[in-house]
Amino acid sequence: MEYRVDEKVRYAKTHEWVRIEGAEAVIGISDHAQDKLSDVVFVELPAVGATLVAGNSCMVIESVKAAEEVFAPVTGIVTGRNEKLDKNPELVNKDPFGEGWLLRVKLSKPAEAEGLMDPGAYRKFMETV
């Protein structure tokens, strides 16, 4: 199975992605992650203002199979949520790097993202899992 890899984002080993936009970042899960989840049926997003700590569980995505935790790839404060997922959780499957984004955060430790994998490293990483 060939998974899509977005070239403009960085990846965590737990298959979340981060797109840096100035002092903020957009967070989602990768194509690989959405495929492993199977059909997403509910996304439980944290509230605006919630604090994310890199590596910690920050929200839950429910698929037809199970409720799966999403781990924060960076540390920051939630400034925006993809409200469309409330009615259309399947966007996470259909467009994981686009319309299926999850959260927007204000970065507390902007340098942290440097520690995440670039697209090339993530491609190699996927071959090992």
Next chain:
Amino acid sequence: METKLHGWHVANAARMVDFGGWDMPVQYATGPREEHVRVREAAGLFDIDHMGRLSITGPGAVDFLQRVQTWDVTRIAPGRAHYSMLLNESGGVMDDIFVYHRNDPRAWLLVVNASNTRKDTAWLKENAAGYEVTIRDLGADTCLVALQGPEAKAILQPLVGDTDLSTLGFHHVVECSVSGSPSTLCTSGYTGEPGYEILLPAKGCETLWNGLLKAGESRRLIPCGLGARDSLRAEACLPLYGNEIDEETDPVSAGLARAAVRLEGHDFIGRKALAAIALSHARRLLVGFEMRDGGVPRHGYTIVRDGRTVGKVTTGLFSPTTGKYLGMGYVEPLLAAPGNEIEIVIRDARKPARIVERPFYTSPHWR
């Protein structure tokens, strides 16, 4: 264990999971949601070869069946099938089964749950002492598949020769040929849609499976996995052994007594206990409920009311057909009426839900 179609699934990008010791396709590339929708709108083909089937023959077959299962089989005419149960002495459900009365009056067939096949077979043999019956496992010689959905009849008709499928009512059994192979067809299923469960000969079953898929291509037939099978049966509120029913559960509390049991006409194992249960006040009753907001109630979650635990979820799902988050579970009898408010504990948070009528979905495709 592997079904006879295992190689086909693997070659066709199925995602495989363990189900009661069987390596089964949970979904194909299409995905469980689309597979579900396809069965409601067109048709789906399921490998259910993991299910057990036991032929019961011999002059003592009727007396034996009257003793070991809960339906009065003298009421099942040749060419008909009926839902039934095997109970333990306390009235607990050992298995829920289908009893086929094949056209030869002495040929009976029991279709049992995959995970219970070994247990049932041993128990039936143990209770066969004194009856002139032969119990034979047909698992190796046959392959069981299910063709389900409103287009199932149109897809199957050209393959079955002289057999006129439109003459068959619900739960009819007929011996016929499918693409030239001697098969047994039952108008039954586990999806809430009209359709067929087809017992094919083991030899050449993959060719027949491919033939069915080809025959249904223009009517949007696709293979479907256990994921869709589970969400389809849950919308129709059909029980799953291990979720809604088990040996600690009786058919009365599960609301299945009317469908599966006839107390009159025969003295079956568990009858005495069940008659007493039917006359006493149930400790708990199976209900259906609807979540007010998003969130999937899952098997084993706690049901509360006014801060007090009042029951447990047996099955939960996002229902593709209704667009709702639905579940079934056992609650205290006083709370069981539709309209009552309950809460489901999901990840330490109480989420509001309301008890509703079952089933959640009734197919408009029954004629």
